[in-house]
Amino acid sequence: MCRSIKTLREPYTPEVTPADVDAAALQYVRKISGFRAPAAHNAAAFDAAVAAVAAATRTLLADLVVRR
Template sequence: MCRSIKTLRPPATPEPTEADVRAAALQYVRKISGFRAPAAHNRAVFDEAVDAVAEATERLLAGLVVRGAK
């Protein structure tokens, strides 16, 4: 697990921003790919992966039901 990815669901993060989601997605893709910054020939696929992970994260957070939350 990448330790710099923080929990984004409430109550740990009451209202995660788009920037929070993108930062977590970027950290995940960096960890999986092994690249902090991809070479120019890998930039497009790297950026597409960050977008896909961010979108999946938004869907996940929107669909979670947290017990005890109002």
């Protein structure tokens, strides 16, 4: 779906930074909304969606158990 979003878990990415998570969330919201940057009247909803996706991503990565 979003080719610029990279896998953010080990072993694919040894260290995930907050910037990595935020960039992935932004790309996801851009893709599903169809907007690169929202109009002023949609900015709050867009920003809230990015924050929610980033939070869900952090939770997912923290809870995943990777078996070797």
